[in-house]
Amino acid sequence: MQALSFRRQMFLLLAERMNQERSIQALYHILTGKKSSQTIQDIKWYNVTYYFRMFPYWKETDFEKDTNELQYLRYIASDNNRVMITEQGRSQNDNFRMFYRWPPVFNGWLYGKNAAVFWKRTALLVQCLSQTLAGNRRFLPVFEDISVQHWLKKNWPKTIEEKQQTAFILFNDLRNLLDELDERDAFLFMNRLTGYHLTGLTWTQLSNRLQMSEDECYFRFLGSVHFLLEHADRSAVLHQAASDLVFRDVLTETTKKTLRYMNEGWGMERIARVRNLKMSTIEDHVVEIASEQNNFPIGDYVEKEDQNLILHHASALQTKRLKVLKEAAQPKQLDYFSIRLTLAFYGREDHGQA
Amino acid sequence: MDKLKPFLEKHFGHTTFKEGQRQIIEAVINGEDVFAMLATGSGKSLCYQFPALWKKGTAIIVSPLLSLMENQVQELKQSGIRQAAAYNSFLSPPEKEHILRHLADYKIVYISPESLQHPEVASRLEKLNVSLLAVDEAHCISQWGHEFRTDYLRIKEIRRLAGNPPCIALTATASADAKKDIIEKLELTNPLVHCDSVDRPNIYIDVRKKKNEEEKRETLREECSRLPLPGMIYVNSRLKAEELAAFIREENGLKTSAYHGGMSNEDRRLVQQQFLNDEIDVICCTNAFGMGINKPNIRFVIHYHYSKDMESFMQEIGRAGRDGRQSLSLVLYDAADGMLPRRMLEHEFPSEEEIRMVSHDPDRPEWTTSRFLLERYGLEEVHARFLQFYIHKWYQSSRTQPLEDFISSVIQRRMEWKLQKLKQKEYWLHQKDRCRRTALLEVFDEHNKNIVTPCCDVCGEYTMHVYQQRKERESELSWEERLKWILHQ
Ligand SMILES: [Zn+2]
Numbered sequence: 078m079q080a081l082s083f084r085r086q087m088f089l090l091l092a093e094r095m096n097q098e099r100s101i102q103a104l105y106h107i108l109t110g111k112k113s114s115q116t117i118q119d120i121k122w123y124n125v126t127y128y129f130r131m132f133p134y135w136k137e138t139d140f141e142k143d144t145n146e147l148q149y150l151r152y153i154a155s156d157n158n159r160v161m162i163t164e165q166g167r168s169q170n171d172n173f174r175m176f177y178r179w180p181p182v183f184n185g186w187l188y189g190k191n192a193a194v195f196w197k198r199t200a201l202l203v204q205c206l207s208q209t210l211a212g213n214r215r216f217l218p219v220f221e222d223i224s225v226q227h228w229l230k231k232n233w234p235k236t237i238e239e240k241q242q243t244a245f246i247l248f249n250d251l252r253n254l255l256d257e258l259d260e261r262d263a264f265l266f267m268n269r270l271t272g273y274h275l276t277g278l279t280w281t282q283l284s285n286r287l288q289m290s291e292d293e294c295y296f297r298f299l300g301s302v303h304f305l306l307e308h309a310d311r312s313a314v315l316h317q318a319a320s321d322l323v324f325r326d327v328l329t330e331t332t333k334k335t336l337r338y339m340n341e342g343w344g345m346e347r348i349a350r351v352r353n354l355k356m357s358t359i360e361d362h363v364v365e366i367a368s369e370q371n372n373f374p375i376g377d378y379v380e381k382e383d384q385n386l387i388l389h390h391a392s393a394l395q396t397k398r399l400k401v402l403k404e405a406a407q408p409k410q411l412d413y414f415s416i417r418l419t420l421a422f423y424g425r426e427d428h429g430q431a
Numbered sequence: 432m433d434k435l436k437p438f439l440e441k442h443f444g445h446t447t448f449k450e451g452q453r454q455i456i457e458a459v460i461n462g463e464d465v466f467a468m469l470a471t472g473s474g475k476s477l478c479y480q481f482p483a484l485w486k487k488g489t490a491i492i493v494s495p496l497l498s499l500m501e502n503q504v505q506e507l508k509q510s511g512i513r514q515a516a517a518y519n520s521f522l523s524p525p526e527k528e529h530i531l532r533h534l535a536d537y538k539i540v541y542i543s544p545e546s547l548q549h550p551e552v553a554s555r556l557e558k559l560n561v562s563l564l565a566v567d568e569a570h571c572i573s574q575w576g577h578e579f580r581t582d583y584l585r586i587k588e589i590r591r592l593a594g595n596p597p598c599i600a601l602t603a604t605a606s607a608d609a610k611k612d613i614i615e616k617l618e619l620t621n622p623l624v625h626c627d628s629v630d631r632p633n634i635y636i637d638v639r640k641k642k643n644e645e646e647k648r649e650t651l652r653e654e655c656s657r658l659p660l661p662g663m664i665y666v667n668s669r670l671k672a673e674e675l676a677a678f679i680r681e682e683n684g685l686k687t688s689a690y691h692g693g694m695s696n697e698d699r700r701l702v703q704q705q706f707l708n709d710e711i712d713v714i715c716c717t718n719a720f721g722m723g724i725n726k727p728n729i730r731f732v733i734h735y736h737y738s739k740d741m742e743s744f745m746q747e748i749g750r751a752g753r754d755g756r757q758s759l760s761l762v763l764y765d766a767a768d769g770m771l772p773r774r775m776l777e778h779e780f781p782s783e784e785e786i787r788m789v790s791h792d793p794d795r796p797e798w799t800t801s802r803f804l805l806e807r808y809g810l811e812e813v814h815a816r817f818l819q820f821y822i823h824k825w826y827q828s829s830r831t832q833p834l835e836d837f838i839s840s841v842i843q844r845r846m847e848w849k850l851q852k853l854k855q856k857e858y859w860l861h862q863k864d865r866c867r868r869t870a871l872l873e874v875f876d877e878h879n880k881n882i883v884t885p886c887c888d889v890c891g892e893y894t895m896h897v898y899q900q901r902k903e904r905e906s907e908l909s910w911e912e913r914l915k916w917i918l919h920q
Contacts, residue, residue, distance in 0.1 A: 207917045214509050217704055219697070221501055223526045241919075248918040255910065267910035272917030275908075276705040279698040281673075282688060285680070286907075 081152075083293040084132060085143050086173055089152055089162065091128045093170055095119070097161045098398045104160060105140050108132050110185055112329055114361035118417070120186060121368045121424045122397050130185030131296060180262055180300030188303045191322040195309075196302050197225045198318040200270055200277075205229065206244050207272030219271050232317055243314060250312035254305060261287055265294060266301040328369060335362040360414050368421035375422045379415045387411070387419045435481075442484055442512065449474045451625050455599070456481045459563055464622040465599040466569075466614055470749075473627065475601050476503060479565035483539045484512065488562035491593070492541045493586060495571050497521060500541040507539065517541040518552070531555050544571075544582040547589050561593040569600035570742065572616050573609035581820035587618045604629055604746045607876035629745055629875045633752045635895065636867045636887040638762045638860055647735065647763045648678065654733065654761065655683045658895060660712045662731035665738065665747055667771055669693045669717060675735065676715040690716040721747060727754035731895075734762040737860060739772050740852035741874045757885075759895050764860060769853075776849055780842045781814040789818055790835035797826055866890050 081089065091104055099119060106116040110130025120126050147153050152166035162170075188195075197220045208216045218226070234240045255263035264287070271277040280291040287294065309319040328336065338348045349359045367373045375384065383406075390405040391397060397420055399413050435456070439445055448456070451467070452474055458465050459482040469475045483490030494500045500517040507515040514537045516530050534540060534555055546552055564586070566572070572583045590598060600613050600622075614622060641647045651664070664679075666672050672689040680687045688702045688711050705711045707726055714720065718738070732751045738744045752758030781789075788808055789795065796803070799822050804815040818838065825837050832840070859870055867887035869880050885893035908916065 203917060207919065210919045215506065217502065217505065217700065217707075219700060219704075221521075223522070244918045245920065248914060248920045251914055251918075252911065255914070260910070263910040267913045267917075270913075270917060271701065271704065273919075274708060275913065275917055276708055276710050277701050278705075279688060279694070279701050281676075281698075 081147075081169065081173075082143075083290045083296070084135065085147055085152075086169075087128065087131060087296075088143065089147065089166055090170055090173070091125060092153055092160045093162045093167065094123050094125050094128075095160065096123065096396065097156075097159055098396065099160065100158045101144055101155065101160050105135070105137070109135050110189060114329065114332065114365045117329075117365055118368060118421055118424075122420055124424075126186035127183055128185070130189050131183075132292065178259065180297055180304065181258070182304040182307050183296070183300040184303055184307075185299075188306050191319075192299060192302045192306060194225070194322060195306055195319050197222060198228050199305075199315065201225055201229055202232070202314075202318065203247070204271045205233070206240060206247070207275075210240060210244060211273040213273060219277070228318075246312070247314045250315060254308055254311065254315075255301070258301060258304060261289075262297050262301045262304075265298040266305075269298060328365060332362040332365045335359060336366055339363075339366070360417075364414075364417050364421045367418050368424060373422060375418065379419055383409070383411060383415055384419050384423075387416050388423060391420065438485065439481065442510075443477060443481070444510065445477075449477075451627065452477055452481075455623065455625055458623040459597055459599050460485055462597045464597055464619040466610065466619060466622045466624045467599065467601050468603070468605055468610070468626040468629075469601065470603060470627045470629070475567075475603070478601060479563065479567075479599055480507070480512075480539065482563055483565075486562035488560035488596075489534060489537050490539050490562045490565065491556070491596075492539060492565045492567060493544055493547060493583075494541050494567045495544060495583075496568070497543070499567070500543070504539075504541060512538070514538040515540070518546055519543040520546060534559050544586065548582050548585060553589060553592055556589060556593045559593065561596040564590050564593065564596050564598045566598065566600045566617060568602060569613050569617070570602040570605045570609055572600075573605065573612040581816050584616055584820065587616065590618070603749065604742050604875070606742050606874050609742065610876075628872075628877055629749075630868070630872055630877065630880065630883075631749055631752065632881065632883045633755055634748060634758050634760050635885045635893050636748070636760050636871070637893075638764075638867065638888055640860075641763055641765045643765050643767070647765060650763055651675070651679070651733065651735065652682045654731075655679050655685060655713060658759065659730040660685070661706070661709060661726075661729060662713050662733065663720075663729060663750065664713060664715045664733045664735050666715060666717060667736040667775070671735070672715045672717055676713075679713055679715070685712040687711060687713045687715060690714055690720040692717065692719045718743065718747070721750055724750065725753065726750070728756075729753070729758065730756075731759040731761065734760075734764075736768060736771070737762055737764050737856060739776075739849070740856050741859065741871065744856065745871065745875070757895060762860060769857060772853055773850075776846065776853070779813070779849075780846065781810060781818055783839070785810060785814065786818070786835055786838050786842075789822075790833070790838065795822075798823070863889060 088104065088108065091107065095104060103115070103119055106113065107120055107125065107128050108131050110133050116129075120129050144153070147166075148155065151163055152169060154161045154163055201218060201220050204216070204219050208214070220226075234243045255266060258266075265283060268283060268286075269277045278286070280294055283289075283294045283298075284291045289297075305315055306319055309315040334352070335348055338351070343351075345359050345363065346356065348354075349356045352359075363378070367375060367378075379387075386406050386409060387402060390402050394401060394405060396402065399416050402416050403411055403413065435448075435453070436446070439448065450473070451469065455465050455467050455478045459479070465478075467475070467478060469478070479490060479492060483492075492500075492503075494503075497517075497519055500519060504515045504517045507513075516537050516539075518527065518530050518540060520543065522530070530537075530540070531551065542552070566583075566586060572586075590596065598617055598619060600617055600619065602609075602613070605613060610624075610626075613619075614624075639650065641650060655662075664675060666675060669689075669691040672691045676687040676689040679685055688705065690699060690702045690706075694702070702711070702714065703720075703724065706714050707724070709728075729751045732748045734744070734747070738747055748760035751760060785808060789804065792807075795807075799819055801812070801815040801819040804810050804818055805812060810818070821838050821841055822834065825834050828837075855874070859867070862870070866880075866889050868883060868890075872878070872880055885891060914920075
């Protein structure tokens with residue numbers, strides 16, 4: 078068995094999780110972090126938030142090449158545009174899982190773009206502290222984004238004592254937090270930072286140093302950032318860098334609009350008419366909302382009895398494929414919307430079955 | 432009493448002007464136009480920054496490169512001049528809006544030539560009191576203007592719009608032709624012309640013909656094992672930059688990195704910073720690297736692929752030895768090297784097919800925008816801008832020629848001109864009977880060369896003396912040591 082590239086390996090793991098029920102495209106959207114109703118549904122149903130936005134920079138053409146190669150090597154097969162994992166694929170995955178140490182945190186779904194902002198703030202703060210405390214006022218900042226610079230200006234320690242104090246706290250907090258990570262994850266994080274007479278390394282350079290692919294370097298580095306975000310409360314300085322970032326803002330913009338109408342008591346048809354959208358689009362929105370909100374009034378949309386029927390078959394047949402579930406429920410006639418809605422609502426981990 | 436000197440000391444921290452600076456600054460303050468060719472590192476930017484602060488109103492600095500703008504704004508702010516901003520396409524809409532709304536509050540605004548074309552920018556400039564218009568890296572007008580930076584050619588329109596403020600054109604390298612071209616294209620009237628010599632006597636010029644790529648690599652490996660560091664290697668593709676960076680790292684055990692347009696902004700900044708801090712020994716780059724970089728101690732510039740004309744070559748080797756110490760320019764070439772620049776030349780222009788399509792489209796409006804061309808025909812951006820510019824030009828002309836012929840003939844003229852530039856460069860490489868320095872300087876209309884030793888491979892062989900010991904590779908820091916160092920604990 079040959080070693081797969083890190084990207085291909087991740088794709089293969091995800092393909093196994095998706096239970097042979099989704100298209101290659103759907104997997105692509107998850108790995109690159111496309112925020113659409115369908116992708117959001119998928120990552121919840123299959124509980125694969127871990128993979129969301131793992132490789133936001135993966136180009137579609139490269140992706141095609143990668144997946145074609147996986148087919149050619151017989152790790153996956155395609156059936157009716159659904160990705161099927163082969164026996165060889167499964168054993169490749171088993172093998173990988175046996176030896177791979179995952180980073181303690183990786184959650185592209187929860188931290189996504191906010192991780193980038195948090196990283197930029199932290200990196201710029203560290204660089205400015207390092208340079209100023211060395212008495213150097215002439216340097217090229219690692220990030221130029223005005224919003225990040227504004228944040229720094231607002232939080233910049235004024236006096237020299239305050240600067241020393243901030244550096245001291247940050248040093249201690251980072252040392253304690255990074256110490257909980259694998260050596261190389263801490264190394265990755267520290268070597269992306271730039272300071273006085275020590276410039277951060279590029280992905281190519283890190284990849285050479287650690288003898289690890291650039292993709293994996295990027296993934297594990299992001300894992301370290303997510304880890305720091307998750308534990309930001311343990312550090313006054315990091316907390317400041319994370320404090321105004323909103324993490325639960327996960328609905329798409331258009332869905333939020335639909336939600337506002339629903340909160341005013343409007344029915345789905347009426348919303349579709351007023352917003353000049355297709356009924357199926359509004360259904361997508363409602364499904365998205367159901368998956369996000371604990372207090373979603375699912376009973377208004379699907380009879381209790383039908384909910385139970387759907388959940389029963391989903392669990393007995395170990396599937397989330399709509400067509401299969403619809404057939405299983407016969408003679409009862411269920412529509413796809415009810416099935417999707419039920420699965421979305423109960424797909425959440427944090428509320429038990431009714 | 433001399434008022435300029437106290438002003439200089441107060442705002443820029445210098446006590447004296449460098450050669451030529453004072454004359455230029457006085458001219459601009461008096462409202463004259465200026466053409467200045469100044470060696471890099473000779474205080475080019477002071478020539479417009481000084482008058483910008485001195486005069487009432489806002490100075491507009493047109494600058495082609497983003498990093499250059501950012502550097503300068505940063506430097507100004509660090510020296511206490513806070514009313515400076517850079518306006519370019521990388522800002523977010525609110526950031527742009529903020530700068531535009533407060534234009535009059537700034538003393539200096541850097542702006543990219545393409546941003547200058549936006550209607551909202553132009554209309555704000557019309558109402559602004561513009562103290563002066565400076566065009567930095569003005570050689571772009573001639574060297575790139577017709578294909579890549581048609582937007583540069585419109586600067587004169589913007590100038591009229593802004594009420595004809597004095598204009599200063601600055602460059603480090605412009606051939607005699609280019610100088611004439613710049614003055615003409617910017618419509619400078621009776622400008623003060625100041626030209627430093629482009630000669631760099633501390634750079635030894637060496638050209639070596641090799642049989643094939645294999646031999647070039649071998650020479651590269653040898654040279655990198657003995658030459659003083661740091662150095663630069665110019666190549667003409669991203670892939671080659673990556674490949675050679677890996678090659679030298681493995682073969683010579685040096686710290687290397689590639690630098691090219693395909694890398695992320697963040698990584699490009701890191702590489703640039705590492706190089707400036709002497710954390711990299713050798714950088715393998717495309718011509719995307721270099722402009723605006725002022726690193727004094729670069730010891731060699733190797734051209735693994737030769738540049739497309741003598742002007743770019745002069746600019747690129749001029750990055751070596753700014754500290755005045757002995758440095759080296761080395762060109763390695765083989766017979767196959769002429770193919771890629773010729774192919775690239777063709778890609779610089781829209782194809783015949785595209786020209787035909789655009790010329791004969793009955794739905795194309797008279798005032799075609801480049802966006803229209805981009806979306807309707809799927810053209811590349813530079814091609815779209817090129818076509819837009821010449822379509823407008825055609826409408827303004829007498830239109831005796833059909834549009835298609837008009838554009839084709841423009842392209843043909845430009846191609847021939849560029850090809851001739853390339854051939855001039857190749858002729859210079861091949862010939863072995865004239866001093867390379869003499870021939871190089873003639874391109875810049877300089878005919879009285881000083882005697883320089885060591886000079887070039889034609890005048891006499893020279894092996895660069897390695898006066899610095901190669902440093903031991905410092906051991907890698909652990910993450911904890913790095914953290915300690917960065918945060919001064
Ligand atoms: Zn000579």
